[in-house]
Amino acid sequence: MTETFEMICIVCPRGCRLKAERTADGIAVTGNKCPRGAKFAEEEIVAPKRSFTGTVRSVFPEMPVVPVRTAGEVPKDKVKEVALLTRDVLLTRAYGVGEVAVDNVCGTGVDLIVTADMRKVIGS
């Protein structure tokens, strides 16, 4: 039996329209302009992943919210859980770019990192 899937690749801004066919032998991907597209399609069918980006709160009035992202991708169905958790995070010191705000966020094994240099804003 053959299952077919259609999707848009989100690896790069090109946005290739992918077609994937899953048979007993494996997954065959067409429409991808690079190998990353094939890998994306396979993952998307077996275990889709996304990165999360958003903000957390801080105690500093100059920067009431601070941008964060997951340091890598997390399972797609964990994204909402991560988003919910970020609403309760409060930073009480000035973090630099890449510093870990929450380690192993929601048990994904991926850290939530700060993506702005708070030291450049606070007390300046």
Add this chain to the structure above:
Amino acid sequence: MRYAAIVIGGGPAGMAAACAVKESEKVLIIEREARLGGILKQCVHDGFGVIRFGEKLSGPEYADRFIDEVYSRKNIDVRTLTFVTDIEKRNGYFVVTTTSGKGIVSYEGENLILANGCRERTARQVNIHGTRPAGLMTAGTAQNLVNLMGIMPAKRCVILGSGDIGLIMARRLTLEGAEVVGVYEAKATPSGLQRNLQQCLYDFGIPVSLKKTVTLVHGRDRVEGVTVSDVDDDMRPISGTEEYIPCDALIVSVGLIPENELAENLGVPIDPRTKGPVVDQYMMTAVDGVYSVGNALHVHDLVDYVSEVAETAGKDVGRRKSRASIEVTQKGFAYLVPQRIDAANVEKETTFYFRASHDTERAKLTVTINGKTAVTKKYSMLKPPEAVRVKLALPVKAGDDVKFVLEDDDDGNV
């Protein structure tokens, strides 16, 4: 003291341009906000820097790399919280008058690099009827409220227009707990990038309705709802198709327009297609010494290319002695940049950016010099929202007649 270049705008374009100027030349960046970074400060989503750094960075991270570079340069001065009120062209230099907490101060520069970005088209510019209550805002305003101020502007919202910022905000508001009822687009095709449709709408089950627009805003103090209607091929609402949607916010994402008030005051000719200045391959406008970069020049898809284009201008400062610009004739594009070539300073390859005028399965780009074909290139799946960058070897000389033609290619082979 006279600067070699005064850069207006401390966003990604202005910073990249300033950093590309030779370190022996003094540069001044004028920024109206409290800190450098421009719109990237509020673009907390990722996808920036894939081309330049090979990493998926957030906007603030991408900006931070350039901010560090700017402040490490001894030849770059920065004035923040400083607003340009006037620019005057004198004989061989410019006088830029600014206002700030320090009062009114003028600076002199031999060159100007205009990097003041673009502005959002507002609800008023798309002729929506009804009231103008709280809750009616552009996608960029919503982004500023959520990502910089930590304020949620909606509980249940409708998004008008399928521009990328609107799509990004649909996801952001959803993850912050708001309900996004749907995205309405008057055109027959979405205007945002395909990947943003996938990861911002489809991932969250947010419906996108094409050939539909908001025709009426309801509510006196606060948005209470909107009426949406189908539109015909000329984007006119069709009566009898009205549907009322209760919501507390209407977020408008209907396009960006390059900001060129300063450029126009200097007499810089504007291309009606890009709504930015006409430039040569070094991003110099038709007014000697005035460069235009970033989204003030044309609205880019990717900040990586904003940086690249701005660096071209920065490197050019104080370099070219003589110029011989020729206009490029263009046919079949939504737009093509640069619109002129300085034939006295042609390098081995010249980089062009263009947008197709319509969706095309297969297209052919032909460049002719004095009627002779110089280059042909074939493309598959061109879409107006996705700009194409192409490097071409064009041995152009002063006085040559250069034509760019983009046409549908029926013979097939790509």
